[in-house]
Amino acid sequence: MRKEECFYLGKIAKKFSFKGEVLAYLDTDEPELYENLESVFVECNKHLVPFFIESSSLHKNDFLRIRFEDINTEEEADALMGNDLYLPLKMLPKLSGNKFYFHEVIGFEVEDKRLGIVGEIQSINDTTAQPLFEVLKDGTEILIPMIDHFLIKIDRENKKVIMDLPEGLIEMYL
Numbered sequence: 001m002r003k004e005e006c007f008y009l010g011k012i013a014k015k016f017s018f019k020g021e022v023l024a025y026l027d028t029d030e031p032e033l034y035e036n037l038e039s040v041f042v043e044c045n046k047h048l049v050p051f052f053i054e055s056s057s058l059h060k061n062d063f064l065r066i067r068f069e070d071i072n073t074e075e076e077a078d079a080l081m082g083n084d085l086y087l088p089l090k091m092l093p094k095l096s097g098n099k100f101y102f103h104e105v106i107g108f109e110v111e112d113k114r115l116g117i118v119g120e121i122q123s124i125n126d127t128t129a130q131p132l133f134e135v136l137k138d139g140t141e142i143l144i145p146m147i148d149h150f151l152i153k154i155d156r157e158n159k160k161v162i163m164d165l166p167e168g169l170i171e172m173y174l
Helices: 074-078
Strands: 006-015 024-027 039-044 047-059 063-070 084-086 107-113 116-125 132-136 140-147 153-154 160-163
Touching: 006 039, 006 063, 006 074, 116 140
Parallel strands: 107 160
Antiparallel strands: 006 024, 006 084, 024 063, 039 047, 039 084, 047 063, 107 116, 116 132, 132 140, 153 160
16 A cells, blocks of 8 residues: 555554553544544555554544554554554545545646636645645646635536635736
8 A cells, every 4th residue: 555545544652551552643533433443554664554453442532542463562562653544545534515635636626716717736735824725827836725715615526626716816926
């Protein structure tokens, strides 16, 4: 399994018991969706390695207490500390309406209700306080804030993000 075919679920944060159990921080708004997993991919030395789960349970809201098969000691659990957890993209819950996953809209066109087609979404920058669509139009990069107020519709069928952008935002780049 390649990382591009997966989504980031969380990180193994700390040991839970001397029997090899770990606590994984889950980077999700709905941790209960991941309580009964059969397996996860653990990133070890830049490779995704499948680990089978013997048992798991939610722990203090954002953590999943995991007992992996074949991890039976504190030392074996130590080797997993800080490693990232991944799941295949097909395991993401389906979103509808104007909710979307960042990876889902890459390649979609941005259409402004006033200006028409603005360009194609190349990537999403979520390292800033406000996530940004990075849109390419005729070789020019345009940064569009991902603000709910600007978003009219996610048109999955036609691969478009339809927006009502403030006057001057797009013109500033062209």
